Amino acid sequence: xxxxxQNSPSxxxxxxxxxxxxxxxxxxxxxxxxxxxxxxxxxxxxxxxxSSIKDKNEDGRFTVFLNKSAKHLSLHIxxxxxxxxxVYFCAARANYGQNFVFGPGTRLSVLP
Amino acid sequence: DTGVSQDPRHxxxxxxxxVTFRCDPISEHNRLYWYRQTLGQGPEFLTxxxxxxxxxxxxxxxxxxxAERPKGSFSTLEIQRTEQGDSAMYLCASSSPGxxxTSYEQYFGPGTRLTVT
Numbered sequence: 001x002x003x004x005x006q007n008s009p010s011x012x013x014x015x016x017x018x019x020x021x022x023x024x025x026x027x028x029x030x031x032x033x034x035x036x037x038x039x040x041x042x043x044x045x046x047x048x049x050x051s052s053i054k055d056k057n058e059d060g061r062f063t064v065f066l067n068k069s070a071k072h073l074s075l076h077i078x079x080x081x082x083x084x085x086x087v088y089f090c091a092a093r094a095n096y097g098q099n100f101v102f103g104p105g106t107r108l109s110v111l112p
Numbered sequence: 113d114t115g116v117s118q119d120p121r122h123x124x125x126x127x128x129x130x131v132t133f134r135c136d137p138i139s140e141h142n143r144l145y146w147y148r149q150t151l152g153q154g155p156e157f158l159t160x161x162x163x164x165x166x167x168x169x170x171x172x173x174x175x176x177x178x179a180e181r182p183k184g185s186f187s188t189l190e191i192q193r194t195e196q197g198d199s200a201m202y203l204c205a206s207s208s209p210g211x212x213x214t215s216y217e218q219y220f221g222p223g224t225r226l227t228v229t
Contacts, residue, residue, distance in 0.1 A: 004154075032216050043116070043203055043220030044155065049213060089154045093216055097168055098143070100218070102154030 003027045004092050006103035015112050019077040023090030023103055026071065031095040035064060035075050038087045038105070047088075048075070080110045116221035118204050124227045125194055132190045133224045137206030144187050145218060146179055147203040148172065155203050161187060194228045201225050 005024045013019045023033075031052045036044035050057040050064045050073065057064050063076045077084055090103040117136045125131050137144050142163050147155035158177070160168040163184035173179075176194075181187040191198055202225075205218035 009152075032213070034216065034218075036220075041222065043205070043222050046217045046219065049217065051213065091154070098145070098160045098162075099157050099168055099170070100145070100216075101157065102147075104152060104154050 002104070003030075004090055004101045004103040006088075006090055006106045008106050009104070010107040010109070012109045012111060013080045015082055015110055016079045019075075019080045019084065019108055019110065021075040021077075021088050021090075021106050021108065023073045023075075024071060025073075025090075025092055027092070027094060027101075028071070029094045029096060030092040030101075032093040033064070033066060033073050034091045034093075034100075035062075036089045036091060036102075037084075038089065044089055077108075080108075082110050082112050084108060085110045116204055116206055116219050118202075118221040118224050120224055121222060122225045122227075124229065127194055127196060127228055129194055130190065130192045131194060131226065132188055133202055133204075133226075135187045135189070135204030135221060137186070137204070138208075138219055139185075140208065141206035141219070142184065142209045143207040143215070144181055145205040145207075146187070146189050147205065149201040149203055149223070150199075158189075191226075194226075196228045199226055199228045 034049040035047040038044040066073045087105045119134045144161040146158040149155045161181040176192045179189045201223045203223045205220045
């Protein structure tokens with residue numbers, strides 16, 4: 001039973017446009033959410049995070065939105081660049097431990 | 113210290129053999145995690161150390177798996193009597209001490225790819 005879902009395995013976007021990556025979760029005990037980016041042959045790299053007490057966090061071109069009532073979060077990348085092409089993982093932490101749960105990932109391709 | 117390192121990067125072993133992987137975290141990080149990742153999936157949590165204490169273990173961690181972090185620095189993950197289903201990427205991550213948001217941000221190593229034939 002996947003507690004963190006990323007229902008789009010892949011996404012293609014034109015350079016300069018907005019990329020929107022979505023994530024849904026089922027566990028109401030999740031209190032912190034993170035996005036990681038992964039290039040081939042490398043480990044995931046932390047990108048941006050959000051606490052469950054907030055609904056938006058912004059860092060440069062990256063913004064994460066959290067809708068707790070819908071158990072949904074999204075990552076917006078504006079403007080998208082070819083170097084953003086990677087697999088993006090959504091991850092969540094339950095408030096009772098250090099067991100981080102990752103989604104299956106979305107492969108983003110930014111076309112020049 | 114440039115990041116989390118893992119050794120070896122690749123390991124091919126025959127079914128039934130034992131394997132051991134090493135992880136060196138970022139030096140000031142007291143939290144260390146092991147994950148397993150298979151094709152098309154995200155990392156799956158295996159176990160978590162705070163300093164030398166193993167505080168959490170996943171149900172995925174069968175009795176053939178054991179992890180140690182004897183001095184609160186590097187960690188090893190051993191798999192005994194390997195099975196073909198153990199073939200995966202094994203990732204190590206570390207994070208900084210404290211209770212704030214930055215302590216949740218994990219820094220991952222490049223992983224050890226295990227192939228069991």
